[in-house]
Amino acid sequence: MPSKKTAPKKAKRPAKAKKPALTARSVKAKPAPKRKSATARRPAPQPRPSGITAALAQWEPPRLDVLQKVRSERNGAFFDAMVLAAVADGDVSELEKQALFARVIERPEFEGMRGEDLTALIESSIYRLSHTRQMEAVMESLRRRLQEHRERLVAFGLAAAIALADQSASREELGLLKRLQLGLGISEEEVAKVFETIEEGHSLAEALGEPKERLFAEVMVLASTADGRLEQAGADAMVETLAGDPVFGEVDAATAQSYLRDAYKNLLMEGMSGRLSVLAAGLTTHRQRLKAFSLAARVTDATGELPSKRTRHVLELLQATFGLADDEVAKAHLSA
Numbered sequence: 001m002p003s004k005k006t007a008p009k010k011a012k013r014p015a016k017a018k019k020p021a022l023t024a025r026s027v028k029a030k031p032a033p034k035r036k037s038a039t040a041r042r043p044a045p046q047p048r049p050s051g052i053t054a055a056l057a058q059w060e061p062p063r064l065d066v067l068q069k070v071r072s073e074r075n076g077a078f079f080d081a082m083v084l085a086a087v088a089d090g091d092v093s094e095l096e097k098q099a100l101f102a103r104v105i106e107r108p109e110f111e112g113m114r115g116e117d118l119t120a121l122i123e124s125s126i127y128r129l130s131h132t133r134q135m136e137a138v139m140e141s142l143r144r145r146l147q148e149h150r151e152r153l154v155a156f157g158l159a160a161a162i163a164l165a166d167q168s169a170s171r172e173e174l175g176l177l178k179r180l181q182l183g184l185g186i187s188e189e190e191v192a193k194v195f196e197t198i199e200e201g202h203s204l205a206e207a208l209g210e211p212k213e214r215l216f217a218e219v220m221v222l223a224s225t226a227d228g229r230l231e232q233a234g235a236d237a238m239v240e241t242l243a244g245d246p247v248f249g250e251v252d253a254a255t256a257q258s259y260l261r262d263a264y265k266n267l268l269m270e271g272m273s274g275r276l277s278v279l280a281a282g283l284t285t286h287r288q289r290l291k292a293f294s295l296a297a298r299v300t301d302a303t304g305e306l307p308s309k310r311t312r313h314v315l316e317l318l319q320a321t322f323g324l325a326d327d328e329v330a331k332a333h334l335s336a
Contacts, residue, residue, distance in 0.1 A: 071269040075110060076121070077145035080138065081155035081180065083125040085162040088176040092126060099165035103158050103204070139183040150208065152184035157194045157204045164198050203281075213251050214259045215282045216292055217242065218275065219318065221263035223296035226307075226314040237302035241295060272314075276321045289322035294332040301333060 082103065086096045104110050104118060129138070146152045159180055163173040181191055197204060220241065224234035242248050242256045251259070266275055283289050296318055300307050307315070319329050 070265070073145040074151060074269075076125075077142050077151075078107075078110075078155055078158055079121050079125045080129060080142060081159040082162045083122070083129050084138070084176055084180070085159040085173060087126060087130045088163070089170040089172040090130075092130075093166070096162055096165050097122075099162050103161050107154070107158070107204070135179070139179070142180075142184065146184070149185065150210075153186060153190060153194075153208055154204070156180050156184055156186045156191075157198075157208060160191075160194050161198050161204065164195070167199075210278070210282050212283065212288060213248055213255075214262065215279055216247055216295055217256070217259035218263040218266065219279065219292040219296045220299045221260065222267060222272070222275065222318070223311065223314055224299045225264075225267070226300075226311040228310075231303060233302040233304075234299045237299045241298060245295070247291065247295075272317070276317060279318075280321050283322070286323075290324060290328060290332065293318055293322055293324055293329065294335065297329075297332045 082100050086092045086100065100122060101118070110118070142155065143152075146155055156177070160177055163169045163177055169177070177191075180186070194204070194208075217238075220238050224230055224238060238260070242251065242259075248256065266278075270278075279292070283292055293315075296315060300311050300315065315329075324332075
């Protein structure tokens with residue numbers, strides 16, 4: 001009887017080594033990754049006795065709808081000042097109209113306005129002011145709509161440019177300019193500078209120059225709000241810079257707040273291109289422009305992250321406006 005074949009036995013697999021039980025002692029907790037501090041690369045500046053840091057920390061940008069109303073009223077006051085000069089002697093010449101349009105075009109306050117809108121505003125203002133007999137009410141309206149001295153100086157400069165469009169001013173036009181000077185609080189020195197600038201055929205921007213500290217602050221605002229909002233890290237970097245950077249050494253808390261307020265207002269009311277033109281005209285030396293870009297880089301690099309596409313675009317616009325080389329820009333980021 002044939003024997004049954006038995007199935008070959010399977011080879012036994014080696015037993016798996018038992019893992020040691022996990023205990024509190026055997027597990028080493030991994031340290032939490034350290035967050036990069038936005039200010040780790042530079043020592044935090046010491047706040048000055050003026051309390052600038054606390055004052056700036058409480059500052060908030062103005063609302064857009066409020067700024068739009070302010071812009072409309074301010075530009076209307078500028079038009080009224082120019083038209084008052086044009087109708088002072090009872091005759092608006094073609095040369096005065098051409099000068100009016102020329103001055104409007106060069107001013108960043110009117111950035112974005114269409115030609116037909118400008119024409120309509122001018123014609124409306126000419127009709128209204130040429131028939132008025134209440135000059136004191138007009139002056140009061142100008143003062144109400146032009147709250148800041150710089151805006152009043154711009155209004156006077158525009159009026160003077162119209163009155164001197166034909167290289168001479170009538171007695172009526174000079175009388176109107178004197179009334180504007182007294183009503184808007186323009187000093188004799190400012191009047192002389194405006195007249196000299198106009199007579200030499202230069203832009204009013206040269207007579208209405210802005211403090212360099214204001215322009216430095218505005219560069220930081222342009223860079224920090226490129227994405228349409230103000231990040232906390234960027235705001236902190238601006239506060240630290242205004243409180244400790246040597247270029248702001250003579251700026252107190254109230255003035256620093258006004259610089260930030262004006263920067264936001266100008267950007268929203270005049271647009272990026274208009275303000276870049278002002279920065280280019282106000283920061284004339286290479287050293288000033290390089291410093292301004294360094295301040296912008298300090299704000300954008302404060303987050304420790306790569307800047308967004310819009311932020312990079314603003315930085316590129318600043319580089320082109322200031323005429324800076326790529327290696328200077330790279331160095332500015334490294335030293336920020």
